[in-house]
Amino acid sequence: MNFKTLFDLTGKNALVVGGAGGLGKLVAQAYAELGANVCIASRTESKLQAACEDLKAATGKEFKYYVMDAGKEDQVAAVAEKANADYGHIDILVNSQGVNKKFPALDFPMDQFDLVMHDDVASILMTCKHFGKYMKEHGYGKIINVTSVRGKIATKGPGNAAYCAAKGAVDMLTKQLASEFGPYGITVNAFGPNIMKTPMMTKIFEMRAKENGVTVEEYLKQQGAGLPMRRMSDPDDCVGTAVFLAAPASDFMTGNILYPDGGLTAIG
Ligand SMILES: NC(=O)c1ccc[n+]([C@@H]2O[C@H](COP(=O)([O-])OP(=O)(O)OC[C@H]3O[C@@H](n4cnc5c(N)ncnc54)[C@H](OP(=O)(O)O)[C@@H]3O)[C@@H](O)[C@H]2O)c1
Numbered sequence: 227m228n229f230k231t232l233f234d235l236t237g238k239n240a241l242v243v244g245g246a247g248g249l250g251k252l253v254a255q256a257y258a259e260l261g262a263n264v265c266i267a268s269r270t271e272s273k274l275q276a277a278c279e280d281l282k283a284a285t286g287k288e289f290k291y292y293v294m295d296a297g298k299e300d301q302v303a304a305v306a307e308k309a310n311a312d313y314g315h316i317d318i319l320v321n322s323q324g325v326n327k328k329f330p331a332l333d334f335p336m337d338q339f340d341l342v343m344h345d346d347v348a349s350i351l352m353t354c355k356h357f358g359k360y361m362k363e364h365g366y367g368k369i370i371n372v373t374s375v376r377g378k379i380a381t382k383g384p385g386n387a388a389y390c391a392a393k394g395a396v397d398m399l400t401k402q403l404a405s406e407f408g409p410y411g412i413t414v415n416a417f418g419p420n421i422m423k424t425p426m427m428t429k430i431f432e433m434r435a436k437e438n439g440v441t442v443e444e445y446l447k448q449q450g451a452g453l454p455m456r457r458m459s460d461p462d463d464c465v466g467t468a469v470f471l472a473a474p475a476s477d478f479m480t481g482n483i484l485y486p487d488g489g490l491t492a493i494g
Contacts (some may be wrong), residue, residue, distance in 0.1 A: 227252060228387065229373070232473060232474055232475040233260065233469060233470070233473045233474075233475055234258075234260065234261055234397065234473070234474070235257055235260040235261045235262040235318075235344070235456045235469075235472060235473060236261030236262075237261065237262075238253070238257075238261070238263070238317045238318055239262065239263045239264075239265075239267070239313040239314065239315060239317050239318070240262045240263070240264045240316070240319075240320065240472065241264075241265050241266070241292075241294065241309055241316050241319055241320070241325065241391065242254045242257070242264065242265075242266045242267070242317035242320040242322055242398065243266075243267050243268065243294070243296050243316070243319070243320065243321050243322060243323045243349075243353055244266075244267075244268055244320075244322035244323035244372075245264075245265075245266025245267060245268065245277060245291075245320075246266055246268050246270070246272075246273040246274050246276070246277035246291075246324060247268070247323075247424060247425060247426070248264065248294075248422070248423075248424025248425050248426065248461050249281070249322050249372065249419070249422065249424055249461045249464060250268075250320065250322035250323075250372075251266070251277050251466075252363065252461050252462060252464075252465050253322060253440040253465060253468045254266050254277075254281055254289065255281055255284050255285060255416075255432070256465045256468065256469055257318065257468075257469070257472060258281065258285045258287045258289070259261055260286055260469060260473075262314060262318065262472075263287075264281075264287075264289055265288060265289060265290040265291060265292060265309060265313070266278065266290075266291050266292075267291065267292040267293070267294040267309075267321065268293075268294065268296075269293065269294070269295045270293075271291075271293050274291035274292075275291065276356050277289075277291070278290075278291050279359055280359060284401050286329075287408055288402055290309075290312065292309060293414045294377050295352075296321075296323050296345075296349035296352060296353055297345050297348060297349045297383070299352050299356075300348075302352045302355075302356045303356045303469075305356075306353075306357050306359070306360060307310075310357075310360045315360060315361075315364045315366075316357055316360060316361070316367075317361075317364075317366060317367060317368060318367075318369075318370070318472045319353060319354070319357045319361075319367070319368070319369045319370070319486055320356075320369075320370045320372070320468065320472070321349070321350045321353055321369070321370070321371045321372060322372045323345065323346075324345060324346045324347055324372065324426070325341065325342060325345045325426070326342065326386075326389045326426060326427075326430070327339075327342050327345065327388055327389075327483070328339060328385035328386060328387075328389070328430065329383060329384075329385065329387075329388075330384035330385060331387040331424065332384075334387050334388065338388065339387070339388045339391075340360070342388035342389060342391075342392050343388065343391065344393050346389070346392035346393065346396065347392050347395045347396055347399060347491065350371055350396060350399060351403075352425060353397060354369055354403050354407075354428035357369075358403075358407055358410075358412060358440055360379050361407075361411075361412045361455070362407070362411075362412065365410065365411045366411045366412070367407070367410070367411065367412035367413070368412070368413050368415075369403065369407070369412060369413065369414040370415055370416065370417065370471045370472060370474070371396055371397040371399070371400050371414070371415070371416040372392045372416065372417065372418075372419070373397055373400070373416045373417065373418040373483060374389070374393040374418045374419060375418050375419070375420050375466065375487050375494070376390045376393045376394075376418075376484060377380045377390065377392075377393030377394045377395075377396060377397045377418055377483075377488050378394075378397070378418065378448070378483075378485075378491055378494075379490070379491060379494040389390040390446065393418070393448060395481050396416060397416060397418075400414055400415065400416040400481065400483065401481045404481030405481065406481040407480075408480055408481075413471075413477065413479060413480040414480055414481065414486070415471045415476065415479060415480060415481065415482045415483070416482075416483045416484075417464060417467045417468065417471065417483065417484045417485065417486060418483055418484070418485050418487065418491070419461075419463075419464045419485075419486060419487060420453075420458065420459045420485075420487040420490050421449065421458065421459070422458070422459045422460060422463075423442075423458075423460065423461075425462055430491050431445060441448075442478075446458045446477070450488070453487075453488040453489050453490055453493075454488060454489030454493060455488035456488075456490065457488065458488070459486065459487065459488055463486050463488070464486045466486070467484050467486045470484075471484070
């Protein structure tokens with residue numbers, strides 16, 4: 227075994243769904259810096275264009291993008307066909323898409339619950355289904371789903387009924403897909419971050435900080451104080467895990483959920 231290539235992504239082709247987002251963009255950058263050809267996909271073309279420009283400036287490499295609503299199966303099937311034709315084969319699929327809608331359970335609007343379940347769970351089945359078909363033909367694939375600590379530990383206060391249910395479902399979906407895809411040479415794993423400062427959380431942090439009469443920075447400091455690592459996560463803290471799950475180092479690992487969470491799930 228050549229241990230020097232355990233984390234080498236040279237020649238691999240990766241698609242990051244949600245790759246213009248706070249976490250997905252960093253994962254796309256890391257994969258490119260480790261040798262992969264990387265493309266990104268999400269719904270908003272202007273954000274994809276801006277992200278590709280930032281990624282090129284950061285790495286010197288070209289990034290393609292695909293406008294795709296991962297919650298619409300016809301779009302997912304079309305992008306799976308196009309990306310596999312453009313790159314020969316997509317080896318690595320990251321599902322970093324998602325939304326979070328917060329309401330107390332007693333008042334949760336069911337259309338918002340359905341929206342979260344569709345965007346955070348059904349979209350993952352759709353991308354895995356359509357990209358998985360090409361990975362099966364190729365005999366190789368690495369799928370990485372982004373879940374959350376909230377798939378494992380509920381929040382103390384109200385608000386997360388949909389998000390917790392969705393991320394718990396992502397965890398079980400990951401295990402079932404691992405079981406079904408393993409014989410085709412495809413690994414399916416997930417990682418679950420703790421809360422991080424990304425566009426998804428900006429408004430929520432502002433709201434919580436206001437409720438507590440502190441600045442966002444002070445609120446995050448307070449949230450981190452009780453963790454073993456004594457600070458909140460940055461999206462950067464998750465990149466190593468995303469690389470591990472995409473790299474040859476994890477080739478015999480499937481159906482696992484890893485937590486780059488500062489220790490929350492150890493004590494939660
Ligand atoms: N931030 C946190 O504290 C935190 C903690 C734990 C887990 N996570 C998870 O980490 C992942 C990334 O979140 P983030 O923090 O990076 O949030 P973000 O900055 O809001 O990024 C989410 C990305 O997903 C895309 N997206 C949403 N729905 C989509 C759909 N139906 N089809 C295609 N793309 C879609 C969004 O782009 P468009 O809207 O343009 O499509 C956006 O680029 C999510 O799964 C989230 O649940 C985040």
